Amino acid sequence: MTGIQLVFIVVAVMTLGAALMAVLTSNMVHAALWLILALFGVAIIFVLLNAGFLAVVQVVIYIGAISIIMIFAIMLTRRLITDIGTQTSSSWPWAALIAVALFGGLAWMLSTWGGFNTTPQLLSPRSDQVVELGQALVSPNAFVIPFEVASVLLLAALIGAIFIAWDRK
Amino acid sequence: MIPLSWYLILSAALFCIGLFGVLSRKNAVAILIGIELMLNAVNVNLVAFWRYITPQAITGQAFAVLVFAVAAAEVAVGLALIISIYRRRNTVVADEIDMLKF
Numbered sequence: 001m002t003g004i005q006l007v008f009i010v011v012a013v014m015t016l017g018a019a020l021m022a023v024l025t026s027n028m029v030h031a032a033l034w035l036i037l038a039l040f041g042v043a044i045i046f047v048l049l050n051a052g053f054l055a056v057v058q059v060v061i062y063i064g065a066i067s068i069i070m071i072f073a074i075m076l077t078r079r080l081i082t083d084i085g086t087q088t089s090s091s092w093p094w095a096a097l098i099a100v101a102l103f104g105g106l107a108w109m110l111s112t113w114g115g116f117n118t119t120p121q122l123l124s125p126r127s128d129q130v131v132e133l134g135q136a137l138v139s140p141n142a143f144v145i146p147f148e149v150a151s152v153l154l155l156a157a158l159i160g161a162i163f164i165a166w167d168r169k
Numbered sequence: 170m171i172p173l174s175w176y177l178i179l180s181a182a183l184f185c186i187g188l189f190g191v192l193s194r195k196n197a198v199a200i201l202i203g204i205e206l207m208l209n210a211v212n213v214n215l216v217a218f219w220r221y222i223t224p225q226a227i228t229g230q231a232f233a234v235l236v237f238a239v240a241a242a243e244v245a246v247g248l249a250l251i252i253s254i255y256r257r258r259n260t261v262v263a264d265e266i267d268m269l270k271f
Binding site for chain 2 (some may be wrong): 002004005008012015016019020022023028030031032033035038042043046048049050053054057058061063065066069070072073074076077087088089091092094095096098099102103106107110111115117118119120121123129132133136137142143146147150151153154156157158160161162163164167
């Protein structure tokens with residue numbers, strides 16, 4: 001077992017443990033903090049996959065924006081949350097069954113797939129991924145249409161969120 | 170080196186944990202937390218396939234960036250809806266938000 005495999009195992013266990021705590025703990029603020037740890041683990045996974053830019057974006061957008069806005073929402077709605085007591089609905093055994101069955105099915109399907117144990121190809125040392133990604137996102141031959149649609153979606157979400165959360169007396 | 174299978178199993182496990190959170194939680198914000206975990210699992214898959222199968226094309230990373238944008242939009246609208254419902258109905262429990270139920 002090489003060092004990088006050890007790093008992967010430690011990070012994977014941390015990510016999955018934090019994710020489990022995020023969906024199991026009954027205190028919502030703690031759940032949001034566990035979510036931050038899980039997102040950070042995913043950022044480290046991106047670094048292990050040579051996608052440094054996505055790791056930075058993960059930290060900035062997911063941890064810096066989405067988690068913080070979630071903590072804001074939890075605090076704005078907190079008074080009732082602590083009164084509820086249990087946080088899981090009565091049908092949680094069915095949810096656990098579905099999740100375990102889906103994981104078993106996915107693992108079985110992946111294990112029958114031929115490319116399951118592919119090892120990584122070498123990245124060409126000449127290419128700069130950030131430059132490539134930036135050019136692909138604005139190139140007419142690549143992703144300019146999805147990129148523009150995503151920006152329109154973000155604008156619509158911005159306006160929609162303001163409109164929905166507006167306090168009309 | 171790390172085989173591709175480890176990343177795929179990790180992301181499958183992360184997705185299933187998120188699915189469990191979405192299905193089992195009562196609190197609407199906790200359901201959003203589960204959705205975030207599922208979207209992250211998808212991103213791990215996209216980037217892992219990019220790195221192992223097609224490192225010469227940047228497609229996997231480009232789609233991961235689009236998933237980031239969609240996740241941000243989804244959280245913004247979702248939390249605005251939750252806060253609006255909390256203000257009107259004084260609840261964030263998904264079971265009690267049943268105005269549309271006939």
